[in-house]
Amino acid sequence: MPAYAVLGAQWGDEGKGKIIDFLARDADIVARFSGGNNAGHTVINSGEKFSLHLLPCGIFWPQTLNVIGNGVVADPDVLIKEIDHLQSRGIDLTGRFMLSERTHLVMPYHIRLDQLMEDARGTGALGTTRRGIGPAYSDKAARTGILAADLLDVDEIFQRLEAILAYQNAVITKVLGGPAISLKRTFDKCRKWAEKLGEFIGPVDTVVRESLDEGGTVLLEGAQGALLDLDHGSYPYVTSSNPTIGGACVGLGIHPRYMGGILGVFKAYSTRVGAGPFPTELLDDTGETIRDLAKEFGTTTGRPRRVGWFDAVAARYSARLNGYTSVVLTKLDILDHFDTVKICTAYELDGEVVSEFPASDTALDRCKPIYEEHPGWDKPTPSITRRDDLPKEALSYMDRLQELIGSSVDIISTGPERHETVMARSVFSP
Numbered sequence: 123m124p125a126y127a128v129l130g131a132q133w134g135d136e137g138k139g140k141i142i143d144f145l146a147r148d149a150d151i152v153a154r155f156s157g158g159n160n161a162g163h164t165v166i167n168s169g170e171k172f173s174l175h176l177l178p179c180g181i182f183w184p185q186t187l188n189v190i191g192n193g194v195v196a197d198p199d200v201l202i203k204e205i206d207h208l209q210s211r212g213i214d215l216t217g218r219f220m221l222s223e224r225t226h227l228v229m230p231y232h233i234r235l236d237q238l239m240e241d242a243r244g245t246g247a248l249g250t251t252r253r254g255i256g257p258a259y260s261d262k263a264a265r266t267g268i269l270a271a272d273l274l275d276v277d278e279i280f281q282r283l284e285a286i287l288a289y290q291n292a293v294i295t296k297v298l299g300g301p302a303i304s305l306k307r308t309f310d311k312c313r314k315w316a317e318k319l320g321e322f323i324g325p326v327d328t329v330v331r332e333s334l335d336e337g338g339t340v341l342l343e344g345a346q347g348a349l350l351d352l353d354h355g356s357y358p359y360v361t362s363s364n365p366t367i368g369g370a371c372v373g374l375g376i377h378p379r380y381m382g383g384i385l386g387v388f389k390a391y392s393t394r395v396g397a398g399p400f401p402t403e404l405l406d407d408t409g410e411t412i413r414d415l416a417k418e419f420g421t422t423t424g425r426p427r428r429v430g431w432f433d434a435v436a437a438r439y440s441a442r443l444n445g446y447t448s449v450v451l452t453k454l455d456i457l458d459h460f461d462t463v464k465i466c467t468a469y470e471l472d473g474e475v476v477s478e479f480p481a482s483d484t485a486l487d488r489c490k491p492i493y494e495e496h497p498g499w500d501k502p503t504p505s506i507t508r509r510d511d512l513p514k515e516a517l518s519y520m521d522r523l524q525e526l527i528g529s530s531v532d533i534i535s536t537g538p539e540r541h542e543t544v545m546a547r548s549v550f551s552p
């Protein structure tokens with residue numbers, strides 16, 4: 123019966139792809155529930171590297187069914203490219219991939235709107251991935267979206283597209299000064315998408331519920347992270363969906379009683395891409411060193427990621443939002459290189475010490491980190507697979523993190539490959 127959610131616990135890019143691939147060995151279904159191709163999940167197995175933006179990371183295990191839920195917004199061009207790419211590398215998706223009928227499509231006008239709106243914001247830009255994600259979710263809420271199911275009756279789309287484009291093109295050309303999107307070309311694309319994707323479109327919610335009812339194990343694949351959540355993140359510097367646990371239920375049509383575990387994936391330090399407050403950001407040589415060592419550049423946009431020490435105020439907030447039953451700690455090996463490592467345990471805000479994550483982005487921006495310092499370790503940790511082999515200083519750093527987060531560190535990632543993983547405690551219920 124159980125579903126296990128694997129959630130980004132910080133600002134995204136925590137290394138969820140590797141963890142989902144690692145856990146998918148024991149899964150029947152791996153289900154993406156939110157976001158779109160703003161996400162970039164990297165999986166390395168047997169030395170081969172794959173970057174996935176839409177397809178779930180369970181795709182490399184032949185026994186898994188991989189599904190995209192209704193909470194995702196999918197750009198069909200990107201999805202088709204990803205399917206073709208995997209098939210060209212010998213990964214057969216036949217009968218192993220399903221796109222929910224209820225998934226909203228990212229249309230060409232969404233991408234153009236995202237780009238023009240970001241340009242129009244000038245110095246106030248949000249730093250979106252410019253992939254059309256925000257405009258696609260806006261249309262979903264405005265009830266003017268196109269669903270994957272609509273591709274199954276593609277001729278019916280034309281009239282709706284005509285009306286939608288009359289409005290969107292007025293915004294694109296008259297408000298934002300950009301070039302209009304062609305109705306004919308957009309409709310031709312819909313036909314092509316229908317041809318390529320039609321066989322994969324199906325009732326994902328029913329399939330997932332049936333598997334759970336029959337005792338199947340379903341991994342719920344998160345994208346982005348709790349602090350980018352539309353409702354609970356550092357608004358307005360957030361994404362347009364809910365990467366938190368509620369988003370997993372809504373984004374797949376499953377209820378909370380199916381939940382067997384909620385895994386929060388944390389990096390051993392912090393990173394953030396795009397604009398917005400980041401209290402522990404390191405704008406010095408230490409930040410540069412971490413970025414270079416960890417190759418902190420976006421999988422989707424290639425942008426350098428902003429880097430900082432672990433923020434336990436944000437981590438506690440994330441834990442309270444999601445109720446983690448396990449913590450997964452990634453990129454611990456990056457901290458091998460420092461004499462001391464720091465954890466932010468509180469903020470100083472306008473002369474007061476605060477331990478809550480502020481709702482206002484301007485308040486968060488004024489927060490200064492209060493750190494405690496821990497000794498580093500001089501023994502390298504890459505590729506370690508047994509908890510007992512980790513240096514004692516690294517273990518005490520992790521002990522302190524789990525104390526601050528309020529949940530045990532059950533999986534530790536010590537490198538990008540599947541086998542470079544410490545399983546300290548099973549995350550699956552007995």
Ligand code: IMP
Nearest residue numbers: 134135160161249250251360361395396
């Ligand atoms: P959007 O999701 O493209 O609208 O971008 C909104 C914000 O979320 C920007 O700051 C992006 O950099 C950030 N973002 C979106 N997806 C990811 C991700 O997968 N990892 C990290 N940051 C992301």
